[in-house]
Amino acid sequence: DADVTQTPRNRITKTGKRIMLECSQTKGHDRMYWYRQDPGLGLRLIYYSFDVKDINKGEISDGYSVSRQAQAKFSLSLESAIPNQTALYFCATSDGDTKPFFGPGTRLTVL
Amino acid sequence: EDQVTQSPEALRLQEGESSSLNCSYTVSGLRGLFWYRQDPGKGPEFLFTLYSAGEEKEKERLKATLTKKESFLHITAPKPEDSATYLCAVQANLWGSQGNLIFGKGTKLSVKP
Numbered sequence: 001d002a003d004v005t006q007t008p009r010n011r012i013t014k015t016g017k018r019i020m021l022e023c024s025q026t027k028g029h030d031r032m033y034w035y036r037q038d039p040g041l042g043l044r045l046i047y048y049s050f051d052v053k054d055i056n057k058g059e060i061s062d063g064y065s066v067s068r069q070a071q072a073k074f075s076l077s078l079e080s081a082i083p084n085q086t087a088l089y090f091c092a093t094s095d096g097d098t099k100p101f102f103g104p105g106t107r108l109t110v111l
Numbered sequence: 112e113d114q115v116t117q118s119p120e121a122l123r124l125q126e127g128e129s130s131s132l133n134c135s136y137t138v139s140g141l142r143g144l145f146w147y148r149q150d151p152g153k154g155p156e157f158l159f160t161l162y163s164a165g166e167e168k169e170k171e172r173l174k175a176t177l178t179k180k181e182s183f184l185h186i187t188a189p190k191p192e193d194s195a196t197y198l199c200a201v202q203a204n205l206w207g208s209q210g211n212l213i214f215g216k217g218t219k220l221s222v223k224p
Contacts (some may be wrong), residue, residue, distance in 0.1 A: 002152075033211070040216060040217040042214045043155070043214065045211055045212075058211070088156055092154075099145055099157050101157070102154035103154050104154050105152070105153065107152070
């Protein structure tokens with residue numbers, strides 16, 4: 001089984017719809033992250049969580065919200081999706097200062 | 112402001128033609144510099160972490176080096192399967208960005224047989 005799982009892997013939705021992307025991990029890491037990747041812009045941090053009760057905004061949090069349901073689960077929500085949120089979304093986990101381990105990604109298209 | 116710049120944006124090599132990718136950085140106290148490989152449509156895959164100037168690490172045809180201002184990823188005698196986007200990221204000290212990684216935009220490497 002994969003260490004970091006993201007669902008769905010692909011999603012096409014319409015402007016204004018609420019979307020939730022889910023991430024779960026079996027690595028036992030405390031820290032979890034949501035990144036967005038756009039062509040030519042690299043990976044940008046949306047939100048991060050150091051434990052269940054600690055959630056922080058990253059570089060580009062506007063239009064997004066998150067929920068850390070358990071140590072192993074971290075969800076990203078788009079309350080009202082817009083076309084410029086079309087991107088690849090990656091969940092990552094780490095243990096303290098160790099390297100982040102990335103999930104396989106979710107390709108989101110907002111029409 | 113912490114920043115990472117990778118060059119070139121794209122690099123095309125013939126199989127066996129060695130070259131280097133550059134990662135220049137400015138950061139308020141470097142805790143670590145990371146190299147990842149990313150294949151199309153997949154998540155980044157960890158390659159190396161470097162912590163101090165002068166450090167070098169190797170894995171198969173890849174060798175990463177670090178100075179106080181930049182890192183190089185040297186690719187020796189590349190093969191087509193080395194084709195991917197290579198990402199560089201820096202981790203600043205915990206009192207800066209809480210230790211989160213700051214990524215460059217990547218270098219897309221294509222190796223032709």
